[in-house]
Amino acid sequence: MTLEEKIMAEMKEAMKAKNEAALRGLRAIKAEIIKAKTEPGANGQLSEENAAKMLQKMVKQRRDSLEIFKQQNRDDLAAKEQEEIAVIEQFLPKQLNEEELREALKTIIAETGASSVADLGKVMGVATKKLAGQADGKAISALVKSLLS
Numbered sequence: 001m002t003l004e005e006k007i008m009a010e011m012k013e014a015m016k017a018k019n020e021a022a023l024r025g026l027r028a029i030k031a032e033i034i035k036a037k038t039e040p041g042a043n044g045q046l047s048e049e050n051a052a053k054m055l056q057k058m059v060k061q062r063r064d065s066l067e068i069f070k071q072q073n074r075d076d077l078a079a080k081e082q083e084e085i086a087v088i089e090q091f092l093p094k095q096l097n098e099e100e101l102r103e104a105l106k107t108i109i110a111e112t113g114a115s116s117v118a119d120l121g122k123v124m125g126v127a128t129k130k131l132a133g134q135a136d137g138k139a140i141s142a143l144v145k146s147l148l149s
Contacts (some may be wrong), residue, residue, distance in 0.1 A: 003033065007091070022083075049132065053132065104130070
């Protein structure tokens with residue numbers, strides 16, 4: 001079952017249950033899928049890798065908005081963003097916790113032979129490919145910096 005088929009099935013369930021929050025998040029995902037499939041070179045297809053990247057980007061955008069809404073004391077809008085994040089995260093691969101991420105990064109650092117912060121780019125290139133969809137780029141970067149310094 002492709003991501004698009006899963007989304008459509010979930011949308012039907014959300015409509016039946018009159019779950020407005022889930023429906024809002026699912027519609028946003030469906031819109032992004034359609035946009036990704038119509039981009040030049042996509043040939044009407046969306047690979048699993050691209051789908052995971054797209055979902056992570058959506059979660060990141062919503063987290064950024066959530067921060068802004070909290071700073072401006074807009075709890076109503078912050079709650080909506082939080083609901084959408086929860087819906088989108090259902091379709092992402094299992095996220096690594098900090099300890100699992102630390103171990104994976106230590107392995108990558110050993111593989112690349114990185115020894116200082118100057119090798120950050122080399123490690124980040126490998127880490128973002130290997131851990132795509134399993135961890136936030138900001139978390140990976142912060143941990144790599146702390147491990148290399």
